Amino acid sequence: MLKERFIAEINAVGGEVICCTTNKQLIDSLAGVLAGLGVRKVMYYSHPQVKGLFEKLREKVAVELLTEDYQKIEEVEVGITGADLAVAESGSLVLVAEDSKLRKMTTLPPVHIVVLEESQIVEKYEDVFAHYAGKLPGYLNFITGPSRTADIERVLTIGVHGPGRLIVFIKEGEA
Amino acid sequence: MANKEKIKKALGNPTLRRALTNFGNNYLVSREKVFADIDFEELRQEIKAAKTEVRKQLNAYIQEFKENAEKNGAKVIIAHSALEVKKATVDILKAKDAKVVVKSKSMASEEIHLNEELLKQGFDVVETDLGEWILQLVGQKPSHMVMPAIHLTREEVAAIFSKALDREVTPDIAQMVKLARKELRDKFLAADVGITGGNIAVAETGSIFLFTNEGNARLTTTLPRTRISIVGVEKIVPKLKDALPIMRALPRNATGQKITSYLTIMTAGAGQEHYIILMDQGRIDLKDDPIFSELFQCIRCAGCLNVCPVYQQVGGHVFGYVYTGPIGTLLTAFFHGIDAAKDPQALCSSCLRCRTVCPAGINLPELLLKLRQRVVALEGQPFIQKLIFERILGNPKLFDKLLELGRKFQGIVAENGEIRNLPFGLETLTSFRVFPALAGERLYKKYRVRSRKKGSKGKVLFYSGCLIEHMYPNIGEDVFLVLEKNGYEVIMPDGQGCCGAPAYYSGDLKSTLKMAKNNIEAFLKHDYDFIVTACPTCSETLMHYDNYFEEDKNYREKAKEISKKVMDFTDFAYKFIGVGDEKVAKIYTLHDSCHARRGLGQIKEPRELITNTGATLIEMPNSDQCCGFGGSFSVKYPEISEKVFQNKYQSIMETGAEKVAVTCPGCLMQIEGGLKKQGAKVKVEHLATILAKTYK
Numbered sequence: 001m002l003k004e005r006f007i008a009e010i011n012a013v014g015g016e017v018i019c020c021t022t023n024k025q026l027i028d029s030l031a032g033v034l035a036g037l038g039v040r041k042v043m044y045y046s047h048p049q050v051k052g053l054f055e056k057l058r059e060k061v062a063v064e065l066l067t068e069d070y071q072k073i074e075e076v077e078v079g080i081t082g083a084d085l086a087v088a089e090s091g092s093l094v095l096v097a098e099d100s101k102l103r104k105m106t107t108l109p110p111v112h113i114v115v116l117e118e119s120q121i122v123e124k125y126e127d128v129f130a131h132y133a134g135k136l137p138g139y140l141n142f143i144t145g146p147s148r149t150a151d152i153e154r155v156l157t158i159g160v161h162g163p164g165r166l167i168v169f170i171k172e173g174e175a
Numbered sequence: 176m177a178n179k180e181k182i183k184k185a186l187g188n189p190t191l192r193r194a195l196t197n198f199g200n201n202y203l204v205s206r207e208k209v210f211a212d213i214d215f216e217e218l219r220q221e222i223k224a225a226k227t228e229v230r231k232q233l234n235a236y237i238q239e240f241k242e243n244a245e246k247n248g249a250k251v252i253i254a255h256s257a258l259e260v261k262k263a264t265v266d267i268l269k270a271k272d273a274k275v276v277v278k279s280k281s282m283a284s285e286e287i288h289l290n291e292e293l294l295k296q297g298f299d300v301v302e303t304d305l306g307e308w309i310l311q312l313v314g315q316k317p318s319h320m321v322m323p324a325i326h327l328t329r330e331e332v333a334a335i336f337s338k339a340l341d342r343e344v345t346p347d348i349a350q351m352v353k354l355a356r357k358e359l360r361d362k363f364l365a366a367d368v369g370i371t372g373g374n375i376a377v378a379e380t381g382s383i384f385l386f387t388n389e390g391n392a393r394l395t396t397t398l399p400r401t402r403i404s405i406v407g408v409e410k411i412v413p414k415l416k417d418a419l420p421i422m423r424a425l426p427r428n429a430t431g432q433k434i435t436s437y438l439t440i441m442t443a444g445a446g447q448e449h450y451i452i453l454m455d456q457g458r459i460d461l462k463d464d465p466i467f468s469e470l471f472q473c474i475r476c477a478g479c480l481n482v483c484p485v486y487q488q489v490g491g492h493v494f495g496y497v498y499t500g501p502i503g504t505l506l507t508a509f510f511h512g513i514d515a516a517k518d519p520q521a522l523c524s525s526c527l528r529c530r531t532v533c534p535a536g537i538n539l540p541e542l543l544l545k546l547r548q549r550v551v552a553l554e555g556q557p558f559i560q561k562l563i564f565e566r567i568l569g570n571p572k573l574f575d576k577l578l579e580l581g582r583k584f585q586g587i588v589a590e591n592g593e594i595r596n597l598p599f600g601l602e603t604l605t606s607f608r609v610f611p612a613l614a615g616e617r618l619y620k621k622y623r624v625r626s627r628k629k630g631s632k633g634k635v636l637f638y639s640g641c642l643i644e645h646m647y648p649n650i651g652e653d654v655f656l657v658l659e660k661n662g663y664e665v666i667m668p669d670g671q672g673c674c675g676a677p678a679y680y681s682g683d684l685k686s687t688l689k690m691a692k693n694n695i696e697a698f699l700k701h702d703y704d705f706i707v708t709a710c711p712t713c714s715e716t717l718m719h720y721d722n723y724f725e726e727d728k729n730y731r732e733k734a735k736e737i738s739k740k741v742m743d744f745t746d747f748a749y750k751f752i753g754v755g756d757e758k759v760a761k762i763y764t765l766h767d768s769c770h771a772r773r774g775l776g777q778i779k780e781p782r783e784l785i786t787n788t789g790a791t792l793i794e795m796p797n798s799d800q801c802c803g804f805g806g807s808f809s810v811k812y813p814e815i816s817e818k819v820f821q822n823k824y825q826s827i828m829e830t831g832a833e834k835v836a837v838t839c840p841g842c843l844m845q846i847e848g849g850l851k852k853q854g855a856k857v858k859v860e861h862l863a864t865i866l867a868k869t870y871k
Contacts (some may be wrong), residue, residue: 009433074364089212090434100446103397107390108360125419136380136415138247138443139396144434147390149352151306151324152332154198157352160305161359162390162437 002088002121003170009091013145014158015166026115026171027053030080031060033167037111039063039077043070045102047082049115049171068101079105079163080113085131086168089124092142093168106143112163114143118172178493178518185489186814190328195487196822198325200797202481205431206532213427215534218420223536225417226409226472229378230462236378236411237453243381247442249449257287260454264289264370264403265296267450271401273298273367277359279385279392280304281372282320282475283405283454285497286510289370300370301362303391305355312339318491318499320477321429326490359391369395373406374474375421376453379414382442383451386426386435393437396447403450404441408458409471421474424534428478457509466545470505472535477502479529479539484801485522488818494519501529501539508546517554520546522812524805524819525680527773547682556683560807564678564686571672571693575617578645582613593851604810607817608848611646618648622667625655630664632751633704636740637665638694640713641673642840650840653867654709654744660870661752670697674708674716675723677807684723691720692730698737706741709863711771711839712806714743745771745838745862749780755869758789763865764832765792766823766846767799768839781838781862788869792836795826804845820849827857835859 007017018033020026030053034042043066044050054065066076081102085094093114097103106112122128129136147162158164185191229236241251254260260283268276276298278284290311293300302311306324310317313335317323324332333346336354344351371392375384383404385392396402412418426432441449462471480486480500491499496515498506501523508516520543529539555561567574588594589612596605604610618639635658643651655665675690694717698706708714718741720734742750763785771777785792803809803819823846827835835850835857837843847859 013432013436074360092434092438098443098445100397103393107393107397125422126416129415129419136382136440136442138441139445140440140442141393142434142438142440143436144438145436148388148436149305150388150430151304151309151322152327152348152351153194153329154201154322154325155329155348157349160352160356160389160391161303161363161394 002123003118003172005088006086006091006121007170009088010145010168011091013091014148015091015145015168017168017170019170019172021172023053026169027056027060030113030169031057033113034061034063034078037078039111041066041076042078042080043068043073043076043105043109044080045082045105047115049082049117050080053115068099068105073104073108076105076109078111078113079109080115081106083114083116083120085128086116086121087123087125087128087142088121090142090144092144094128095141095143096137096139097141098138103139106141107162110159110163111165111167112143113167113169115169115171118170178495181493181495182489182812182814185493186818188326188490191326191490192488192818194325195490198322199481199487202431203797206427209427209431209433213423218424219534219536221417221420222424222474222534223472225412225420226535228413229409229411230468230471233408233459233462236413237408239378240376240381240411240453243378244451245381247381248444249381249451251451251453253453253455255455255459257456260287260405260452260456261289261292263452264405265292267401267403268293268296268298268368271368273401275362275366276300276368276370277303277362277366277395277399278307278370279372279387279395280307280323281370281405282497283372283407284370285317287454287456289405301359303359303363303395304387305352305389308355308359309335312336316492316497319480320475320498320503326492363394363398366399367401369399369402371395371402371404373404373410374425375418376406376411377415377418378411380442382415382440384418384422385439385441386437388436390437393439396439396441399447401448401450403452405452405454407454407456409473425474425476428476428532428534461509467505467509467542469537469542470502470509472537473502473506474535476534478532478534482528482532484526484528484803484819484822485524485815488815489522493522501543502537505539505542505546513549513553516546517550520550522815524801524808526769526801526805528769528799528801531773544680544682548684551682556681560681561683564681564683565689568673568678569686569689571670574672578613578617582615585612603813606813607820607852608845609851610848611844613645614648616648618644618651619667619669621648621652622655628659628664630659630662632662634664634666634702636698636701636703636706637667638671638674638706638708638713638717639667640708640710640840642844643709646844647840647861650709650861650863653861653863654707656870657748657752657863657866658707660755666701666703668697668701674713676712676716679716679723681807687723688727691723691734695720695730695733695737699733703740705747706737707744707747708741709744709838709861710841711743711745711768711775711777712841714741715770715774717741743771743775743777745777745780745784746775748784748862748866752866754787754866757869757871759865759868760789761834762791762793762832763834763836764795764827764830765798765836766795766802766827766842768837768842769799769801771838772799777838781836784862785836785865788865790865793830793832795830795832797822797826800826802842802845804841806841809845816845820845824849824853828855833857836862836865838862
């Protein structure tokens, strides 16, 4: 139920969701999406959900897979990260981003891809705060859909400062 | 520029009105949708409770916030005046040897004109919110708290970009957004310091919450090595849990979103130096104000602007200062002085709509009236207005005599019971509506000669009010008929006068009290079970008489006696009145009068009464939006009243109904007059008239 609610909410604000059941499926779809985007420079963060994917991913798709230490971040086209939690009530991804490299990677490139385990989805904001048990991380982000503006004539336009696309891979089942 | 000229300019901008009206209409729909899974009343109570708690012990919470934020590595500065905030900011920028400064949207910094100061000091300061950047390029102030550039068209934005970048920019929104991304990205990468505001500050954790859709606050707090957050002290909440209702209410109420694309919660520097400037700037005084302290609860969502029918027509720049709309007028009075709020406060038509959406439970229309009373006490009222309230409406005998004279001489301007054009500078009053002439005979005279029936169910004192008494006595007669058919005896006291609403809503409490006393004395001469009026504004005013006599114990007690017997005709009919045998086989649409719907809470009552007569009811869009009358408002600002009416006209015509039902003679005058001027065949009828048809 939480997963369905999360997907409905994030879809409603323009976030894209792909569900997978196995690691193999996940790697195949990720490779497919990257190939489809036609990008060359892809950067990933060493979150546990993504770290293990890259050896196999390299074999499947001809892109440069760069680590978080890559310096020329302005050239990067896709940032791939995990998330700490996701909230069903608002369709938000919750990301602890005390590392400014992670913040840059999720804000500067035109595409942000997130890999999420279904078990990371919680129901509401209260659950997020409870998760950190009163001790909030130094920099906590809720990301809910792509960057958007309606500042000119109230016309919704995507991708003003942050990513224009937000693609979430959900690995289904209990972790 | 004088206020009237600003209004004229704003009303002459159809794009602005279209943008604001479209947004306003869409906002209502999306707001309703995003609140569907949430109890708004509960949120409102939670926000109010948290903010009240802070208000009571502000100093303690400021200290708690400071301690906790500094424990996490931030440096917290408490600045009391605009000057102190600016100095603290400049000192940091100088110490960091900053050249390029990026800013994400902050009303607090707008309030103190921070950019001007930073530019003067030689810093290259750039607004990064798209709307704010556009305004910075053209040197304008925001016209809306959340959507600062809503008054500009794409063509105007293209012209601004072309001039600023010295190259041709086409008015294509997607392309212009792309261009802004590129131009501002370079600034972000070059920036030494980032400045933000703050939407919530949590004392318990020392955290600051920032909501943005564009992602510029994330970049502002990530790319430069130093960041400064300028946060009004009213943004503090005690506990982390107190942030929850604001997290839910703010985006929902601001733009009809469940949450903005990005919410950033900063509890430590996380790779950057973090300075937090807690800004007082009048807020600490405000929290102790005996009347206006509620304003401290505001979370700056701008919901009150979004639903304001006057704001929708004139936009934000007419308000003259940084904060606009209902809340803006009130904040302006405190942050920039009462003189600055003198003109904007007059723009409120008391439609009460803002009160219904305020997530902090601020009684905005009431506070605007209190502000108006302060302005009137300081400045006095215009001569004619003072004369009318103090000498004429305050003296019912004279008022009635003058109207007798009016009846004799109105032939000069009236024809077939209508006034289509008024001379001598009064043209604007009839530019978009036809005024009814005074009725040949006032209601009281008709009452005196009609045969009276004793009733078995009780005795009703009918308070007619000015419009029914002198313009629409037929409505009064319909009320008599309906009440008598249902077994009630109706009496009308001699000497009843104006209820006082026009004076009250003009900020003249003194004249209001005079009129109230007169009516109270007139009522007390009689025995009755109920006081019924067929004008919701009169009903509300009579019901509130006891509140007006705060300092007069004697009259307060008398007022209480009569106030508790007052019942609006619609409520009375819903509770006690049946329908006759005749069916009303017509198609109606209902206009919800502001004071009926929001003042008295009537929603189902008029609807069920209408359909009980056999009539068909078709709902019009935004049935509860003001018709533009607003009593004396439409006399002071006929040009705005006209534009507000145009929306009502569209809504009525969309239904295809044959008749418009109203429960207020003021709305009847406005809508009937407007429809006639447009040449529309649609008729307007008071609910009492519709009910009376079932007995005729």
